[in-house]
Amino acid sequence: MSQSKKSTIAVRYGIEADKHHGAVVPPLYLSTTYSFADFDTKRAYDYGRSGNPNRDTLAQTLAHLEGGARGIITATGMSAVHLITQLLNHDDTLVIPHDCYGGSYRLFTSLQKRGLLKLAVLDLTQPQSYKKILTIKPKLVWIETPSNPILRLTDIAAVANAAKEIGALVAADNTFLSPALQNPIKFGVDIVVHSTTKYINGHSDVVGGAVIANTAELGEELAWWANNIGITGAPFDSYLTLRGLRTLNVRLKQHQENALAVAQYLEQSPYVSQVYYPGLESHPQHALAKQQQEGFGGMVSFDIKGGLKDSAAFLTSLKQFSLAESLGGVESLICHPATMTHAGMEPQARLDAGVGDTLIRISVGIEDVQDLLDDLEQAFKKVQQGNANGSDDAKSFKLTPAHTALW
Secondary structure (H helix, E strand, O other): OOOOOHHHHHHHOOOOOOOOOOOOOOOOOOOOEOOOOEOOEOOOOOEOOOOOHHHHHHHHHHHHHHOOOEEEEEOOHHHHHHHHHOOOOOOOEEEEEOOOOHHHHHHHHHHHHOOOOEEEEEOOOOOHHHHHHHHHOOOEEEEEOOOOOOOOOOOHHHHHHHHHHOOOEEEEEOOOOHHHHOOHHHHOOOEEEEEOOOOOOOOOOOOOEEEEEOOHHHHHHHHHHHHHHOOEOOHHHHHHHHHHHOOHHHHHHHHHHHHHHHHHHHHHOOOEEEEEOOOOOOOOOHHHHHHHOOOOOOEEEEEEOOOHHHHHHHHOOOOOOEEOOOOOOOOOEEEOHHHOOOOOOOHHHHHHOOOOOOEEEEEOOOOOHHHHHHHHHHHHHHHHHHHHHOOHHHHOOOOOOOOOOOO
16 A cells, blocks of 8 residues: 555555455444453553544554654644644753744743743744754754745755754644645655644544654654543544545645636735745745645635735625635635734734734635635725725724634
8 A cells, every 4th residue: 555646545545444344434433442352461452542443544544645654643733733742851942933823833832931842933944044953953843834824835855954963853734735745754854743624634524633753663652642641533533534535635636726726816916915825936935845845735825905904804705715714624714814823923923924914814625716716806896995985894893802812
């Protein structure tokens, strides 16, 4: 199976594994506990937190897809991020990118404030940061590429090479592209992280996470910690996520086709000041994307012309996009990172990362693309008309506690 193409692995891994009844699809194992074969002789599984067949099948499938040695399935994407921090002691330094996901940033800074680790924040898109890594001598370097939400790219191989010089581990958040479009281990990364809630599951109905280690030894250590702190994923969640994973490659083909069309439309729009999509030749890191990715993904971000009131009026005028957190589902989602996904960052840190009031992020779904383009156009025109008419709807928006929740 390891020599198969990724689309075949996603579809076939674990198929016909049932030796009892010949079920083609792996059965669902909901048991919380398993009987011992004899006194002091346990079977492959003994307790649900420590091991489960459905969780293991999903973990092994993702490990094969990422080219890793072992996978660990966690209850949420953030628990996967938290799991990796268990490798650090209070005097170890963690390097993170200045523009990482708001939830990850909040966790890392919270652990620093409690004295559980040391933190160094760098712009990992800049080559001069590689020298800083050598000087800082961290225990772990955290990569997020493409970044959330501006889709900046980090040169994975360059960061990994710098880290190896001082014996540091490298972890990469691969959520935005999934193993179908990027494999960081191939470029020297030690650990790959996913929020499986997103493209891997693909249907916005299961929350989960995954960690894939490049060696069996590192995977064993992470699996020990996952069991120890009790963050392993549930059997039914794993079952549903594997079902979603079966169609990962075909879903992403349509996601990408639609995303490119949306990005090209936005690039020509008079209502937009900047588009962020590595698939556009105008993107400053387009060449790097072609070098380390197998596709450009389904995420598109842009800055709308105007201010916060224009962002609010635009977002609430759409019909084919759901104003919601998360990404990677078959339905198109749209969000305002400053008040939603990145509200947990300090205001200055958020602005330093480029997340301002006019930034809008789209998770482009697999609907008919013309419906999506028509919807964007009517929303832009509605905002313009509202401004011209002095519409109260476009001008009365203000932040509320709901908008500032720490997602």
